[in-house]
Amino acid sequence: MHLTIATWNINSVRLRQAHLHQLAARLKPDVICLQETKVPDDLFPEAIASELGFPHLLKRGMKSYNGVAILSRLPLTLAEDTPDWCGKSDCRQISASVESPGGPVTIHDFYVPAGGDIPDRTANEKFAHKLDFLAETRAHFLKYKPRRAVLVGDLNIAPLEQDVWSHKQLLNVVSHTPVEVDALNSWRETGFHDAIRHFVPADQKLYTWWSYRNRDWAASNRGRRLDHIWVTPDLVPALHSHEVLREARSWEQPSDHVPLAVTLAL
Structure with a gap:
């Protein structure tokens, strides 16, 4: 069985629902x-x-x-007991499982807070919320070790030097600051493997987001890899292929993020 899981920050499903036809045709996800x-x-x-x-x-x-x-071609079983992160009830996670050979695969879909513009928790409540959210997710997955799980979503952090257009210029910009990178890595190290970088070496540039402020985003190519797919170690041998749908950034009325997908051979 091949299981393809796609993730996309659609930036309004009602505005861009027609684009889902293009995503489905190109990535053929389950x-x-x-x-x-x-x-x-x-x-x-x-x-x-x-x-x-x-x-x-x-x-x-x-x-x-x-x-x-x-959305799934396969039956989904909702995980009912996901935490209320930071006590905000702000709809940033949904989790479910799908049946597969070898047992269910749990899928965690996350939208991590962006964190505002100022990388200082005392001066910026949004940045403090982001760091607190990351601390809570780390603590949760340390307590409840994931197994046969895939974690996807807009995690709003580009952790590697080649995940941004300029490591030096973005070190003090929210999404690539050392404190955020450390927090994201600590979360991932609770039991996950970076599935996209499994296929794309860490020394190669890779982006999933380009700002709306860049009129000619493709020419300037000032991107960041804010969207991620992680798998637990027991699913690493099943990693079969990946795709980052860069062309989606040029669709009519695009999201500033592009879809990405990983296929597992289970």
Whole structure:
């Protein structure tokens, strides 16, 4: 069995639901994880899932901000006991499992706080929230060791030097500061392997996000790798292939993030 899991910060599912047809055609995923759906659950455009041939849908959303969802060709079992991170009830995680040879695979879909513009927890509440969120996720996965799990999402941190267009210029810019990188690495080290860098060596540039502020994003190519797919060590032997759908940044009314996917041979 091949299981392809795609992840995308769609930046409003109602605005960009038509793009999901392009994603499905190009990546041919079995599971699509979305972030920043920006819609309460009762207004989620559920018809798009059926149109795509994804009859199974789980969602956790709120008005205007955040929001996560999982669309699947395979039956999903919702993880009911996910934490209320930082006590904010702000719809930043949804988890579910799918059946596969060897047992269920748990999929964790995360949207980590962006953290604002000032990399100082005392001067910026949003940055403090981001660091607290990362500390809580690390503590949770230390306590509940993941097994046969895939963690995906917009984690809003580019950890490696080649995950940003200029390591030197972005060291003091939120998303690439040492304190964030250390926090993200500590979370990953609770029991996950960077599945995308499994295929793309760490000395090669790799981005999944380009700012809307760059009018000609492709020419300037000032990107960052903010979107990630991690797998637990027991799934590393199953890693088969990956794709980063860079072309999506040029779609009409694009998200500033592009979809990426990993295929497991289970």
